[in-house]
Amino acid sequence: MKIGIPRALMFYRYYPFLKSFLEEYGCEVQPSPPTNLKMLGEGTDICVDDVCVAVKVLFGHVAQLAGKVDTILIPRLVSVERRGYDTFTCPKLIAAPDMIRYSFPHLPAPLEFIVDISRMPWWWSCLRLARQLKLPLRGFPRTYGAAMQEQGRFDALLHRGLLPAEALAKIANGNGSPPPAYLSERDVTVAVVGHPYLLGDPIVNKRLVHWLDMSGARVLGSTMLTKEDLDAEESVLPPLSWSYEKELMAAASIFLKRDDVDGVIYLTSFGCGPDSLVTEMVRRELKPTGDQVLLELVLDEHSAESGVRTRAEAFVDLLRHRMRTRAGAGRAR
Amino acid sequence: MKVAFPHMGNAYIPLKALVEYMGVEAVVPERPNYRTLERGARHAPEFVCLPFKITLGDCMNALENGADTMAMVCGMWACRFGYYAYVQHLILRDLGYEFDSLLIGREDPRAVLEKICSVVGRRGLLRLPGAFAMLRAKAGAVDELEGLARKIRPREEAPGSTDALMEVYLAKLDAAASLRGVKELRLEQREAMSALPSHGPNGTLRVRIVGELYVLLEPSLNLELVKRLGTQFGVEAQPVLSTYRWLLSSLWLDPLLHVSSSRARRVSRTYLPYVLGGEEHMTITGTLDAPGDGFDGVIHAYPLTCMPENICRTILPHISRENDIPMLDLCFDEHTSTVGMMTRLEAFIEMLSSRRKNKP
Numbered sequence: 001m002k003i004g005i006p007r008a009l010m011f012y013r014y015y016p017f018l019k020s021f022l023e024e025y026g027c028e029v030q031p032s033p034p035t036n037l038k039m040l041g042e043g044t045d046i047c048v049d050d051v052c053v054a055v056k057v058l059f060g061h062v063a064q065l066a067g068k069v070d071t072i073l074i075p076r077l078v079s080v081e082r083r084g085y086d087t088f089t090c091p092k093l094i095a096a097p098d099m100i101r102y103s104f105p106h107l108p109a110p111l112e113f114i115v116d117i118s119r120m121p122w123w124w125s126c127l128r129l130a131r132q133l134k135l136p137l138r139g140f141p142r143t144y145g146a147a148m149q150e151q152g153r154f155d156a157l158l159h160r161g162l163l164p165a166e167a168l169a170k171i172a173n174g175n176g177s178p179p180p181a182y183l184s185e186r187d188v189t190v191a192v193v194g195h196p197y198l199l200g201d202p203i204v205n206k207r208l209v210h211w212l213d214m215s216g217a218r219v220l221g222s223t224m225l226t227k228e229d230l231d232a233e234e235s236v237l238p239p240l241s242w243s244y245e246k247e248l249m250a251a252a253s254i255f256l257k258r259d260d261v262d263g264v265i266y267l268t269s270f271g272c273g274p275d276s277l278v279t280e281m282v283r284r285e286l287k288p289t290g291d292q293v294l295l296e297l298v299l300d301e302h303s304a305e306s307g308v309r310t311r312a313e314a315f316v317d318l319l320r321h322r323m324r325t326r327a328g329a330g331r332a333r
Numbered sequence: 334m335k336v337a338f339p340h341m342g343n344a345y346i347p348l349k350a351l352v353e354y355m356g357v358e359a360v361v362p363e364r365p366n367y368r369t370l371e372r373g374a375r376h377a378p379e380f381v382c383l384p385f386k387i388t389l390g391d392c393m394n395a396l397e398n399g400a401d402t403m404a405m406v407c408g409m410w411a412c413r414f415g416y417y418a419y420v421q422h423l424i425l426r427d428l429g430y431e432f433d434s435l436l437i438g439r440e441d442p443r444a445v446l447e448k449i450c451s452v453v454g455r456r457g458l459l460r461l462p463g464a465f466a467m468l469r470a471k472a473g474a475v476d477e478l479e480g481l482a483r484k485i486r487p488r489e490e491a492p493g494s495t496d497a498l499m500e501v502y503l504a505k506l507d508a509a510a511s512l513r514g515v516k517e518l519r520l521e522q523r524e525a526m527s528a529l530p531s532h533g534p535n536g537t538l539r540v541r542i543v544g545e546l547y548v549l550l551e552p553s554l555n556l557e558l559v560k561r562l563g564t565q566f567g568v569e570a571q572p573v574l575s576t577y578r579w580l581l582s583s584l585w586l587d588p589l590l591h592v593s594s595s596r597a598r599r600v601s602r603t604y605l606p607y608v609l610g611g612e613e614h615m616t617i618t619g620t621l622d623a624p625g626d627g628f629d630g631v632i633h634a635y636p637l638t639c640m641p642e643n644i645c646r647t648i649l650p651h652i653s654r655e656n657d658i659p660m661l662d663l664c665f666d667e668h669t670s671t672v673g674m675m676t677r678l679e680a681f682i683e684m685l686s687s688r689r690k691n692k693p
Binding site: 047048049050051076078085086088089090091092094095098099102103105238239240241242270271272273274276277279280281284285298 | 410604611648651
């Protein structure tokens with residue numbers, strides 16, 4: 001059986017696990033190719049107008065997979081953590097399989113892989129997926145263990161500072177490739193906070209990381225922070241039930257306090273529901289203390305590479321200028 | 334303490350009654366209009382949904398009219414609505430307004446009760462049941478009045494007579510001070526409304542309006558969609574949601590509402606198995622039921638970037654095809670113009686009437 005996994009949304013978080021889990025069971029896993037402009041255009045055509053660009057990209061990827069695979073797997077992420085209060089992800093992640101089912105009526109319905117950690121553990125969701133695919137349950141513990149290990153390797157790469165796209169490539173190609181240049185020590189450090197699907201897709205973020213790298217900045221991504229780092233920050237944040245956005249807000253708070261970070265870029269996509277309010281909370285509640293600069297960068301399907309490039313270059317220039325004037329002021333004293 | 338709460342349609346009448354029955358002064362700013370929206374949009378985040386922007390402008394109006402406590406319902410849902418008050422109050426404080434927040438649903442209920450207690454006193458709390466009875470009575474009366482107007486407006490002889498009469502009775506209801514007074518007014522308004530000169534009920538097109546709560550209920554946001562359909566097109570428009578429903582079901586004052594809402598959840602489950610935090614179940618079920626309830630078409634109205642309604646929008650064309658019910662999507666934002674909306678409505682209504690004529 002050939003299972004297609006669209007390279008969008010939660011692909012950049014759980015793909016290594018799903019691939020390993022399904023392949024151990026003998027299924028063939030076919031990820032969609034990396035996003036290109038044609039797929040972005042196609043997704044925009046099929047999808048409703050005013051959702052975020054990431055969801056439109058998902059539509060483009062599903063259109064790409066149509067006819068090439070037996071079935072499609074889109075995780076339905078209802079909640080991803082267990083807390084004393086209700087937690088959710090974005091409504092679009094909760095209903096992504098439904099949106100796909102009704103927008104592509106000629107395709108078989110996507111597989112139901114429901115992740116609802118506040119009600120059932122992760123392994124139970126996986127067990128249900130295996131049952132749905134009529135896979136034997138005998139090998140489940142071994143398969144599950146192997147998949148968790150694979151996910152652990154991916155997470156370790158992320159925590160070392162690799163951004164989702166590079167970490168995925170490294171897992172696929174083995175350990176030969178040298179570490180990316182944006183990780184090396186430089187005079188300016190920029191932290192980029194954003195959803196993994198924005199950070200990981202160069203067509204969506206218009207190669208922001210590349211342009212920062214070219215301007216000579218060291219780039220840290222919010223994906224490099226561990227769950228423990230983020231949880232430790234929770235007490236300073238307002239209560240939020242969107243788990244992923246809470247992580248982003250915690251990441252912004254951490255980076256805005258770190259001495260080795262000169263500037264923070266908060267990356268969002270136009271029409272992102274939770275982020276429209278969370279960016280406002282970041283701006284007003286986590287006011288930069290004076291040492292750092294906060295830039296909000298909003299992306300949509302019309303964003304152009306030249307625009308993002310100009311912003312990235314100007315931002316790094318600004319950070320350098322600040323450092324110089326500060327050093328000058330220090331000398332004058 | 335001078336309490337203010339954001340406007341939503343005619344919800345200010347029962348809410349004001351509730352606050353005043355408790356012995357607290359209520360500040361009701363002017364009805365929202367395009368200036369309110371403009372003010373709100375200037376300070377609100379760029380791509381937040383429209384109700385946020387207009388209620389922010391409304392809060393500013395209220396604070397300038399002397400309110401010192403802003404009350405709003407909040408929650409921790411997947412929909413953005415639960416965070417409105419929190420973020421709005423951050424913005425308002427940054428703008429330099431000084432006030433107390435009464436975040437109902439977000440703060441500990443005991444803390445809210447204590448805050449009320451500190452103003453009205455422990456004895457004052459005894460008035461709560463009476464205040465809720467008043468809220469219920471007025472909400473019921475307003476709902477009935479709106480229902481009658483929706484029925485009669487498309488058939489009125491003198492254009493605008495229904496709305497003029499409705500304004501009179503809304504003002505009377507707002508001024509009514511006792512339960513008995515509200516009851517009498519209810520009887521009176523029923524008679525007065527049915528006495529309006531109108532032609533017979535035959536041939537009126539009926540349209541159901543589904544979508545996001547605030548856009549459905551606030552005439553300044555939906556550019557008086559219901560009224561325009563009635564007076565200018567002679568079409569009876571029935572929204573699936575009402576202020577009565579919203580106020581009373583969240584306060585658990587009318588169990589029947591829960592029966593219909595849980596039915597809506599059950600019916601919509603085939604399309605959307607998970608709760609998204611908005612009115613998506615009412616949108617889906619309302620559209621599914623529309624042909625059976627005798628409607629000729631469905632209008633789906635929602636604010637730009639509304640998450641639950643956008644998801645519904647991917648599903649609704651499918652339902653519309655399967656059940657053979659025409660539908661029109663109207664997406665509202667601060668740039669939506671009356672002319673654009675009217676053109677689309679005109680075409681839609683034209684299509685509905687020719688469909689009805691050609692029906693065997």
